[in-house]
Amino acid sequence: MTRMIGARTIGGIALLGAGALLLPGCVAKTAYNAARLPVQAASKTADWATVSGDEADRARGRRLREKCQERYDAYYCRD
8 A cells, every 4th residue: 555645745855855955054154153253353353453554644644733733844844
């Protein structure tokens, strides 16, 4: 005696198969993100702790403009 498999059962099997294929990818991605987290945090901390060349140039220009407002110097205060 053969038993027929209904469409609902086939759909359930297909869903479980798709889930089984996708789950290892999710686990691997989560493990990858967890391993990268300390590296990203250290990188961000280093970025915050250091001053870029552009930031240093802007700060120097700001100091020179403030100095020129306090006291004019022909060498530094050119327009």
